[in-house]
Amino acid sequence: MSYSLTVLEVSSRTWQEKRRESARQEILAAAWEAAHEHGLGALTLRDVAARVGMRAPSLYWHFDSKMALYDAMFGQAWASYLEVQKELVARPSASPRRVLKTIARTFFEFCVRDPVRHELMNLRSIPRFTPSPEAYAPAVEVLEQLRGLLMRLGISDDAGADLFTALLAGLIDQQLANEPGGDRWARLLDRTVDMYATEMNVPQDD
Amino acid sequence: MSYSLTVLEVSSRTWQEKRRESARQEILAAAWEAAHEHGLGALTLRDVAARVGMRAPSLYWHFDSKMALYDAMFGQAWASYLEVQKELVARPSASPRRVLKTIARTFFEFCVRDPVRHELMNLRSIPRFTPSPEAYAPAVEVLEQLRGLLMRLGISDDAGADLFTALLAGLIDQQLANEPGGDRWARLLDRTVDMYATEMNVPQDD
């Protein structure tokens, strides 16, 4: 159940550990490739192994189980979005509503751009997969960062953050479920954020 | 790929057909039971078969495949909600916002009450399962009925309906994903509908 998250790994001391770490990364890359090709749920260890020139049982030296592989992918995906959001939050801030719209659109497009990744990050589509605390950590940090940002805009109650995430989740879900590749719900983003901002008494732009 | 939807089946003429129909219903009931017990994705034909005193291959006389079984369950679930919504729409209408809140809460609670059913109806959690047009029909009718209702409240554009479904989907998703059994997002229902109604220029109650 426990294993180290490749992306967040800091101290790989010996060269053996570095070698092993790069093998993990190679396997992970192959797993993403396979998932994009055949679907997240259709991932098989034999396929992943073949892509890195191994046999399926050999993967067990690098990952405890298939779920551990999913787990590492989950952690990678959220760590990746955390980087995006960090860079976004650090930027010189615009008007409150502009900030809300930018963060909403950034997350929306991050999800819609890669439906397989979104499926792993946000849907619970793999029957018995539950992310480990280690893999879940960057997701928690994303949410904490969002809470902080909302707070600075004057939205300090939990309900305000809960509503914001629900609105985003709903738009993304509907877009991907009913019109993948389209923009029918993407077009509602700004309007939805404005509606939300008004509800939350965030001052208007002009 | 094609087969008849048990729930909507109208004319079972001969007694053989009736017998066969009741066998299908028995299998479906066993499938729901198994899904609730072990999870939707963990459903196995051997388990379902055992519950009705059969062997796994025997199910193939009643259903073309495991996916056909999922498909029939999908159709059953949506047909069931269609009945609920029909009865609700037929009732003497209250104020516009009351109507919106009632329909929102009805769908929300229908979904949250049975997460396994919701997973099948609204999430795409089964890897290669796509509902057939026959099974999807009641879902389409639910949406058409909703559009008609919104129209009568003065919300006639597609965007208005799209936004309403997205708001609902988001609240349900977050409730079930982050706090199954709780009411943290359920408590946001009325507020969200009011926010939406204001955006859509639906007159206030008082």
Add this chain to the structure above:
DNA sequence: GTCTATACACCGATAGAC
């Protein structure tokens, strides 16, 4: 017509040789 027995290909996972 209804069901069973058998079999097949594939899966995740383990044991142990090298």
Add this chain to the structure above:
DNA sequence: GTCTATCGGTGTATAGAC
């Protein structure tokens, strides 16, 4: 570290019993 061999599990095709 990576292999081969193998285990118990799955969905499913088919042949045939009755």
